[in-house]
Amino acid sequence: xxxxxxxxxxxxxxxxxxxxxxxxxxxxxxxxxxxxxxxxxxxxxxxxxxxxxxxxxxxxxxxxxxxxxxxxxxxxxxxxxxxxxxxxxxxxxxxxxxxxxxxxxxxxxxxxxxxxxxxxxxxxxxxxxxxxxxxxxxxxxxxxxxxxxxxxxxxxxxxxxxxxxxxxxxxxxxxxxxxxxxxxxxxxxxxxxxxxxxxxxxxxxxxxxxxxxxxxxxxxxxxxxxxxxxxxxxxxxxxxxxxxxxxxxxxxxxxxxxxxxxxxxxxxxxxxxxxxxxxxxxxxxxxxxxxxxxxxxxxxxxxxxxxxxxxxxxxxxxxxxxxxxxxxxxxxxxxxxxxxxxxxxxxxxxxxxxxxxxxxxx
Numbered sequence: 001x002x003x004x005x006x007x008x009x010x011x012x013x014x015x016x017x018x019x020x021x022x023x024x025x026x027x028x029x030x031x032x033x034x035x036x037x038x039x040x041x042x043x044x045x046x047x048x049x050x051x052x053x054x055x056x057x058x059x060x061x062x063x064x065x066x067x068x069x070x071x072x073x074x075x076x077x078x079x080x081x082x083x084x085x086x087x088x089x090x091x092x093x094x095x096x097x098x099x100x101x102x103x104x105x106x107x108x109x110x111x112x113x114x115x116x117x118x119x120x121x122x123x124x125x126x127x128x129x130x131x132x133x134x135x136x137x138x139x140x141x142x143x144x145x146x147x148x149x150x151x152x153x154x155x156x157x158x159x160x161x162x163x164x165x166x167x168x169x170x171x172x173x174x175x176x177x178x179x180x181x182x183x184x185x186x187x188x189x190x191x192x193x194x195x196x197x198x199x200x201x202x203x204x205x206x207x208x209x210x211x212x213x214x215x216x217x218x219x220x221x222x223x224x225x226x227x228x229x230x231x232x233x234x235x236x237x238x239x240x241x242x243x244x245x246x247x248x249x250x251x252x253x254x255x256x257x258x259x260x261x262x263x264x265x266x267x268x269x270x271x272x273x274x275x276x277x278x279x280x281x282x283x284x285x286x287x288x289x290x291x292x293x294x295x296x297x298x299x300x301x302x303x304x305x306x307x308x309x310x311x312x313x314x315x316x317x318x319x320x321x322x323x324x325x326x327x328x329x330x331x332x333x334x335x336x337x338x339x340x341x342x343x344x345x346x347x348x349x350x351x352x353x354x355x356x357x358x359x360x361x362x
Contacts, residue, residue: 024354038092041332104140253295290330305329
């Protein structure tokens with residue numbers, strides 16, 4: 001671990017990458033791949049790729065899931081999952097052990113509300129509302145445990161706390177899970193000042209869930225972490241001091257947990273930490289944003305947006321940052337064998353599209 005931290009301590013200048021960039025979809029939302037804490041790109045064991053994004057249909061934002069069976073060269077199947085006459089945004093998906101795809105998103109009618117649907121045998125179920133009507137909820141994430149969906153989002157719980165925050169916010173990280181009898185009552189898992197945002201969630205190989213978000217501590221935002229094995233553990237704070245830390249994402253490989261986030265100090269940096277180790281910077285720049293991370297088979301890679309470009313950096317084994325393509329991000333990222341797959345939003349002349357590239361990693 002010491003050698004890894006030392007090798008990451010000096011972010012290197014990005015090198016260009018001869019990756020072939022493909023267009024997945026045109027005419028998408030400028031925020032088609034937001035937010036970075038949400039899983040939007042995944043690859044199944046057969047190599048099929050699934051990507052969730054937002055595309056206007058008749059002037060209304062809708063959630064679409066695209067599929068490719070040839071490493072992203074073509075995207076022949078694009079399923080529109082939402083159809084209501086209200087904006088549907090911020091999708092996140094995961095693949096479950098039975099091969100089904102679970103999708104969560106936010107619909108605005110006009111206040112954000114969380115919905116869930118499942119794809120089995122190529123068909124999507126009817127959507128199910130998870131959050132309380134009329135009480136704001138947004139940016140959901142979903143992952144399996146014992147074959148059942150577990151979902152987090154940030155929002156307001158009905159029992160609103162009377163604590164003054166910097167923004168007047170009363171947002172908490174909210175948790176629900178599905179059981180045989182239905183969905184459990186949504187509850188808060190973020191003790192402390194109720195200004196918690198943008199959860200990330202993943203399951204490890206033992207079925208333990210790992211969650212992270214950023215939360216106001218009375219001065220600045222800090223990265224918070226907890227785990228679930230049938231009960232949520234006491235929440236840990238992974239950062240400290242007077243420096244703002246936001247935009248966290250996480251991934252698991254085996255029983256390891258890997259995190260990236262943005263540190264907004266005198267110098268803006270993307271930070272990486274294996275949970276069992278310490279944090280190290282992997283990118284520096286005034287415009288670094290939207291970091292994401294993927295881990296599989298002993299490899300760990302991160303990607304982020306910076307100055308109109310999408311960058312990819314191998315972290316294990318460690319390597320230099322590479323330019324994947326032009327775009328505003330945030331990117332979505334997945335690993336399959338020795339290939340890193342990246343999707344992102346690019347806007348040119350007022351028109352936005354989804355772009356995709358496959359880059360080999362050691």
